[in-house]
Amino acid sequence: MLVQNLAVLVLAGFVGFAVISKVPNTLHTPLMSGTNAIHGIVLLGGLIVAGLGAQSALDKVLLVIAITFGTINVVGGFLVTDRMLGMFKDRPNRISPDRTKR
Amino acid sequence: MLVQNLAVLVLAGFVGFAVISKVPNTLHTPLMSGTNAIHGIVLLGGLIVAGLGAQSALDKVLLVIAITFGTINVVGGFLVTDRMLGMFKDRPNRISPDRTKR
Amino acid sequence: MTANTVVGVPRETSEGERRVALVPKVVERLRARNLSVVVEPGAGAGALIPDTAYVHSGATLGDPWSADVVVKVAPPSPPEIARLRRGALFVGFLTPLTDPGKARALADAGVTGFAMEAIPRISRAQSMDALSSQATVSGYRAAMVAAELLTRFFPMLTTAAGTVPPAKVLVLGVGVAGLQALATARRLGARTTGYDVRPEVADQVRSVGAQWLDLGVDGIEAAGSGGYARALTDAERAEQQRQLGKAITGFDAVITTALVPGRRAPTLVTADAVRGMRAGSVVVDLAGEAGGNCELSEPGKVVVAESVTISAPLNLPATMPEHASELYARNVQAVLELLTDPAGALAVDFGDEIVAGACVTGKES
């Protein structure tokens, strides 16, 4: 089980590495924000631990907070990223460059 | 087991996809040759199936051929690739461009 | 209409002067600013501007000398000064530093004279800077004169009948005219080099794609005030001539524009240096009016010495009268706008830095 997961881990690392190679600086912040939203996946951890049984009251409180945090991370993350990317939405027609002219 | 392997499969696909994005045409052939060598990994299949028991004579013959084929693929593949890449070996000193001049 | 200040534009009388102080386009603008313009018939002839063009632009033809303000290019001759109305204003080149007599004569005639060359070179006055505008013309023309007199091509040409190398052009004294000469020569395909005593000019020379002639550690630096150069000491002058004499040898054309305000132009190219040049080479000396930068140059003439052609043209701007006049007229327009109010009445503020600087015969004198 573990080794299989390790294989997955290593592959995922390569994917992350290969995908972010040369990114224009202006996209750094949105990209950071986007990856930030993706690690909101920790919400799943909260859901599983909570869903599969949280006995004590403290556990329950902690888990509600954890789920709240995770949700904020996910929801807020994607929304903020979208707003930051607003500037690329303006003129989609312009974005397909017609380079034949030159 | 299968699903874990599927996860690995999908991730590996993404890796392959992400790595080969924009490659200069001159590298197409060496790159093809290099990936060709990598799929020589089938040799492992031959080794496992042979090593863990090949009963009948036919099986043995088939497996020896399979291992032979796999070995050719691996050994020949890497060597041929290396020869093709010969042209990039010539002037390693030239390859670190000094762009300050401009 | 009659309350407006009247500006008079006489026909230029000095020899070879083809420019005119105002062009129709500028007359239009002055009219829009409530000034009346009287143009002497034939004033534009030298610049190929017909009288009708002036009339179309709103000027009247008539006697310009009785106007409130008389604008001219060349300094007024004594008879012209005599024709000026007492109390009138005169705007034009007045050579205050080299010929102070002109200013005195004007003052005696009760005329307030504004010298175009005395306008201070401050940012605000750039549109009135006739020295710059006319030097631009001179520089452009100087490169053309050099190309014309040279028995060789400026550009490099590889042809079936052999390859012609690019001409090497050296500009000595890189002020406004020198820079323009460098730029023009380079456009024509020459390899250009510039030299000046003011060290900050090196960057400017490079900024028009030319090389800086570096005379090495002994190079003389002589930045003066107001962006002009100072005069050199005798020792410096001798050293400079020696160094330049060596450097000049390799050039096909040498254009000199070195001036020091109010003094004789420095001698940069000695007779010896000319002798060192290749037969057929050319020296164009723009400093002719101030005595010339070349020992052998005869102002206004083209001489051939030791198979080297030396030209010291006078008044090059007059050889391109239309645009030279247009630029000059714009300078004059800016001055007139400074001297009048928008309603068209005279309003001379002697407290203004520019007015004070340009006025060579104050009301107070």
Added chain:
Amino acid sequence: MTANTVVGVPRETSEGERRVALVPKVVERLRARNLSVVVEPGAGAGALIPDTAYVHSGATLGDPWSADVVVKVAPPSPPEIARLRRGALFVGFLTPLTDPGKARALADAGVTGFAMEAIPRISRAQSMDALSSQATVSGYRAAMVAAELLTRFFPMLTTAAGTVPPAKVLVLGVGVAGLQALATARRLGARTTGYDVRPEVADQVRSVGAQWLDLGVDGIEAAGSGGYARALTDAERAEQQRQLGKAITGFDAVITTALVPGRRAPTLVTADAVRGMRAGSVVVDLAGEAGGNCELSEPGKVVVAESVTISAPLNLPATMPEHASELYARNVQAVLELLTDPAGALAVDFGDEIVAGACVTGKES
């Protein structure tokens, strides 16, 4: 040494001719090919080449007319023909198409004449093509003449005294000279346009950064043989003049170079068209020798008509004698190499396409 063919270089006598048929650099090469060269004293004076330079390069000073081969630039005058040795060879411009008398006179004198302008324009003969080499000089000079006569700037200039727009230059007839004129005018900053009757020229015009003047569907196409144009019919000519008259109006300078071999130059710019131009504009007519492309041009003179300056300079190459001579000398060298063997002896092969084409007074006649 005495067995070698002797080449004579006379001093040019026709008026204004500053070129010389051989320059020292080429003399050296001919010497290396075992030819002797005799130069008339003072032959290089016009091109500012001292006699000593010839001597240094291995020529002797003396009487060129008794040489085996006499090389010249301008066609020989009758007295010059008289001085030629019977059986000698003559190489130079001979105007065979426009003045066949010259060829006849040579033949009568028992001289074999080779006309530089009759050398066929085949690839192999490009190094002998004096028409091209001299047209290159003419084209370059034509642009300079236009810039000089124009009362305006060629380049655009944005200055504190207003903006000067770039001059618009039109070249009519874009052969070798026309292309060079276009390229030179553009270098100086003008906006250039070209026009020709041969349609394939459009691409060539664009290849020097100029625009093609498209006269629309009615544009006349008249490619002749050998890369030259054919003469137009009367109707075509009238139509062309009408269309050009309209097009010319907007240009500051028009340079015309249209020629049809052996005929009077076509009239492209009518008096009416000149009237339509802006005052101060310029027409430079390079076809002066063949009658001119402009109705008002007077060959060899600069006239001002309707405030438009029209210049029809003759023999422009002579105004840049050093390089014009150098290029011409290289052409002559190539011809001489064709007419002699490496040992330096005459070896004229009338079966050769070039020799046959260039020879205007055959031995056989």
Added chain:
Amino acid sequence: MTRDVLIQLLYIVAFALFIYGLMGLTGPRTAVRGNWIAATGMGVAVVATLLTPGMGNWWLILLGVAIGTAAGVPAAKRVKMTAMPQMVALFNGVGGGAVALIAWVEFRQSAGFAHEPTYVAVASLFSAIVGSVSFWGSLVAYGKLQEIVASRPVGVGKLQQPLNLALLLVSVGCAAAVVAGADSSWLIAGLLVSAAALGVLVVLPIGGADMPVVISLLNALTGLSAAAMGLALDNTALIVAGMIVGASGTILTNLMAKAMNRTIPAIVAGGFGGGSGTALAVDGDRSVRRTSAADAAIQLAFANQVIIVPGYGMAVAQAQHAVREMADLLEDRGVTVYYAIHPVAGRMPGHMNVLLAEADVPYERLKEMDDINREFARTDVAMVIGANDVTNPAARTDPDSPIYGMPILNVDESQSVIVLKRGMATGFAGVDNALYFAPKTTMLFGDAKSSVSEVTEELKAL
């Protein structure tokens, strides 16, 4: 079993969507879509998790999600564009906090991982430490950017490094004890607290200018902690998503640091940065905003109209050919480009004309001052290339300035201004230029020719 397989398959779909979305985020054309694709992936992952057999505590879950949504959505929607970086810091922090909390609960529920394999304990404790560091570090970063905490570097001097090391050792020590079998809740508490202190102390000495890099670093850390938790929970989606963020975040942090000419160790070592960081060049008490070639390129590429203002610096750098090439690229994209030629730009009349003609700039694109001055207000970006005096607003406003009264180009009327010069040197007139300190101005420092070439490169990469 079948449901399990379904869940696993959904996870695979989810992370495939993440990766695909992330690929999209790396290009301006596809970024918006990429973000939503990733979000879809997140939805798929959440649904898959909720399908897990035996899920319960629905009210608890609902409560958490409800509060989270109620807090996150308005925060994200209302935050001002300028406050985005701190918002990202905050969101990242809570993610880290969630990880730490979950690890804590796991510790409690499994009595100190008594019956779990070692690797589960290691992974959980790792995620607890990193999560806690990330949470508290992000909070400090948020505070600094929001100016609740002093933005200038705050440190404890020479003790800084030893103290940080000690805190790290304490938390790792606690973790080691737990792995070794101890199950005191003091251990986990000690671990969380020392990690928290570490997070605070590491970020506190770092200046405001370096914050974006720090946030990116913390972001990568949160990703790693998520991946570790995935290992502990044997959850593929967590592993993949966390690791992708960890890896890409690391690269991204590096890229960001490089773009600011810093190195990550230098930043984390702290003690400098802050107001005097290179992100802001300071002149007296006014500061200018630096930009990079890539950012300038994006600004230009997405503009409708760009005006290029050349000056003496373009001439000195002989950048005319490079400028022409850049303008060509912009025009190919449909951007309208003009050149504003000031009458006295350069050092001789017609200086700019000569150069631009050499580079074959069409005459129609050259505009005189009077004509172009009306255009600036309609212009998205004015790009000033080595011009100084001719753009100096002091000529209009400051009667004492030596250039007062000279007509100038109104570049300050355009939406934004990019100034290309080598440094903060003055021009011919020797006077400072207030334009450089204006809020809409950014500076691209460097030789004009190389700067323009870099912008061209970036334009091509877009």
Added chain:
Amino acid sequence: MTRDVLIQLLYIVAFALFIYGLMGLTGPRTAVRGNWIAATGMGVAVVATLLTPGMGNWWLILLGVAIGTAAGVPAAKRVKMTAMPQMVALFNGVGGGAVALIAWVEFRQSAGFAHEPTYVAVASLFSAIVGSVSFWGSLVAYGKLQEIVASRPVGVGKLQQPLNLALLLVSVGCAAAVVAGADSSWLIAGLLVSAAALGVLVVLPIGGADMPVVISLLNALTGLSAAAMGLALDNTALIVAGMIVGASGTILTNLMAKAMNRTIPAIVAGGFGGGSGTALAVDGDRSVRRTSAADAAIQLAFANQVIIVPGYGMAVAQAQHAVREMADLLEDRGVTVYYAIHPVAGRMPGHMNVLLAEADVPYERLKEMDDINREFARTDVAMVIGANDVTNPAARTDPDSPIYGMPILNVDESQSVIVLKRGMATGFAGVDNALYFAPKTTMLFGDAKSSVSEVTEELKAL
């Protein structure tokens, strides 16, 4: 168990090396190292496999490896550079063959996958089919390139498509029967044979020019079959390596097809391509070699000396600025660049001079014909930009040619020649140019300005 974990970890190391090596292979600077890194990964994987508990049959294994090495090494070392493509095809083929054979043995040993999970059967049979197609297809490709089989398209006319479909259906049908429970060895034999026939018939109608794309496609297929076998054998290394090759091979195939202006379906549909493919432009019975901007860029970048030969085409395209920019880049890399100016290049004396001066090419770089003609023999690449007549060897060799006797630039003496022009049109003299058909010449078709700009782009990307 521990040994198992070790093996798995080694597998992870192995595929990490594959990936890292592959990343290296995408750039000319790192390619050589990348190849050896990948090879090291292969070594690790083999060692790991041999560690598997219960391994036996060592002699069998040794025999296979020995024969394989004995056959592979000399083949790889001796093959001529020009025969590389077919060698790759062969190596790829045997890889596919190995997969098919292993699947066959598995079928036999497990009595038709009787007791295996369905997915194992599916994966194995998939790998058998694809492996067989790949093996036989590659053999045909090899034969074509080696000219054992006719290089021109060979097909069975209209029946082609239905026949291929039928063969595919037969093999899939056999597989389905096996999955459904049948275990007749006729089924596996039928499967293998029909797949083999399919491989042969698909490749046979494809012309030699399209072969590289086909080989790349078969290569990707072999990768996929390896991945499928990995699934069947539950072997991570096989899965990852196979899948990486499958995915990257697919992309690569696409890139190659694009570079040749073809689409993969068009190529596979067969029936055209071959000698008349666009990879070779044919003029009469002589053919010219096309090159791409990227290849030209690499040739130039790795040269010691490059001579640019401009002609009328450069003038027409007004490509002078672009040429200068390209030359600058080359010089930055330490390549010596000269311009060979032929006396009559262009259409007027000095034509090239005017243009190159406009683009600010230093005079020292312009070389006259006589000077430069001595240099060509020492030159790695001569780049002819829109020049034609002035490079035509007929001027030296063919007394009947109208240009006979004209001195020309000896570009044909340089190591290789790249000619940039729009098509095969003649120049001023209207005569064909044998230079274009010379073995060392490649043509980069297109307008000179855009071609040069593309090369510049590629140079920057290197």
